[in-house]
Amino acid sequence: MRLTQLREEVLEANLELVRGGLVLYTFGNASGVDREQGLVVIKPSGVDYDKLKPEHMVVTDLEGNIIEGNLRPSSDLDTHTLLYREFGEIGAVVHTHSEFATSFAQAGLPITAFGTTHADYFHGPVPVTAPLSDEAIEGQYVRETGAAIVARFRGEEDRAAIDPLAVPACLVYGHAPFVWGRTPHEAAHNAVVLETIARMAYRTLLLEANMQQVSQTLLDRHYFRKHGAKATYGQSRKEQDL
C-alpha cells in the first residue's frame, strides 16, 4: 500500500474516533501498518484532532524508529508496534479511553458476550490483561502494555488462548482498550462497536465496581509523563505546535 494512502486512512480513522465520541481532547490514537515496507503510520502526540492533516502523521519502522515526520509520535507507539510484530495479520491499531470500555478495564472485568451485538463482532468475551507489575510500569511501560495484551492472547498464566482476529480488542487493566483490525477504518469501526457493546454490557450487569484507586506507581507514571515532574497544574508538556 502506498504510504500517502495509508497516511490518509490513518488520519480518517483518528477522526472517526472523534465522530464516534470515543476520544476527549487529544486522548487516543490510531495507526496503520504497511507490511510490505515494514512501516507504521501513527498520529502525532498531543495534537488537536481538528488540526490534524495527513502530513502530520509520523512514519516509523516496526521497532518504532522514526522514518518520516517532524512531530513526536503518539506516546502509545511502542504498544502499537509490539502488537504489529506479535500479531502478524493485523493491519491497524486503535487506542481510546472511551467511557464504558474503560470502565470495564478499570474494574478489571472482561466484557461478557451477553448478546448478539457482541457476538457479531467478538467471538467471545473481550479479555482484560493482568495488572502490570511496578517493575514493568517503571521500565519500558508502553512496550510492556503491549506485552500484557500479547500474554493474555497467548493464554499465559493458565488462561485460555484467544485468536486476535476473532476477538480484535483487549482491555488493559486499569488503563483502557486497544482495538485492531485489518485496516485503519476497520480498527476504528471495531472501537466504536466495542464501546457500544461495553455500554450494553454495563446496563446488563449490576457492575461490581472496583473502588480502589490505581496503584500509586501507575498514577505517578501517567501523571508525570503528561505533565512533567514540576509542571504547574493545568499545563501539559505534551502539547505540540504545528
Ligand SMILES: O=C(CO)[C@@H](O)[C@H](O)COP(=O)(O)O
Ligand atoms: O493512554 C493515554 C493516556 O493515558 C493516551 O491515550 C494519550 O492520552 C494519547 O496520547 P497521544 O497519542 O496524544 O500521545
